[in-house]
Amino acid sequence: MRKGFSLIELIVVLAIIGILLAVVLPQINVFRNKARNSGKIEYIRQLNTGLSFYYSRFGGYPLPPGGDINGGSNCPGYETNEPCFINGHPYSSTGLFGNTQFNNNMKPYFSSINSISKTPVLGSISGITKNYAGVSYGVFGPCNTINQTCQSAELIWYLDGTTQNCAPGYRWSCGTDPADTSRAYGVTQCRMDIPRQSTNVDKC
Numbered sequence: 001m002r003k004g005f006s007l008i009e010l011i012v013v014l015a016i017i018g019i020l021l022a023v024v025l026p027q028i029n030v031f032r033n034k035a036r037n038s039g040k041i042e043y044i045r046q047l048n049t050g051l052s053f054y055y056s057r058f059g060g061y062p063l064p065p066g067g068d069i070n071g072g073s074n075c076p077g078y079e080t081n082e083p084c085f086i087n088g089h090p091y092s093s094t095g096l097f098g099n100t101q102f103n104n105n106m107k108p109y110f111s112s113i114n115s116i117s118k119t120p121v122l123g124s125i126s127g128i129t130k131n132y133a134g135v136s137y138g139v140f141g142p143c144n145t146i147n148q149t150c151q152s153a154e155l156i157w158y159l160d161g162t163t164q165n166c167a168p169g170y171r172w173s174c175g176t177d178p179a180d181t182s183r184a185y186g187v188t189q190c191r192m193d194i195p196r197q198s199t200n201v202d203k204c
Contacts, residue, residue, distance in 0.1 A: 033160040040157060043116055045168060047076060050110025060149025061139055062105055065098030069145055073138035074098050077116030084134025121158050123184035132158035132187050153194040158187045163204050166190035174204040
């Protein structure tokens with residue numbers, strides 16, 4: 001009666017396990033990225049609904065604290081002084097002091113505003129890796145600084161992978177050209193105009 005495996009049998013088993021891991025692990029990452037993207041899209045939908053409720057009550061979209069008649073921007077769900085799009089987007093350094101106050105103002109209309117995922121979304125520009133986690137909310141002037149509202153707003157976010165589905169927004173860049181020094185490579189940049197502008201169409 002055999003008492004164990006031979007060396008050759010062990011090598012074969014290990015080789016099979018290695019092959020299975022090589023096939024399965026990339027798929028796990030794909031599913032993880034899809035789940036993360038779906039979660040961000042759902043967050044955008046709820047945030048957009050909350051902004052609609054806010055507009056219905058106040059006749060405009062909320063002006064981020066620190067904004068002025070020309071508008072302003074911040075990072076919904078982030079804390080004061082905490083940037084979204086770390087070093088990856090011009091909005092990464094704007095509106096930081098108003099994040100917490102903006103979240104508190106929006107909670108009656110979007111109670112889960114702090115549920116935004118801060119898991120890194122990594123893309124690159126000119127070979128430099130940058131983090132595109134989070135969502136940027138911006139408004140444009142002229143704004144009413146008395147009741148702190150503006151008539152138009154915009155959401156910008158990034159999804160893992162190239163040419164992803166941005167609905168209910170639209171794709172601003174697809175992340176497929178590593179030579180493009182103005183757009184992130186490896187991630188999809190999404191935008192939503194509020195209210196939606198018919199002139200802004202999907203770029204992919």
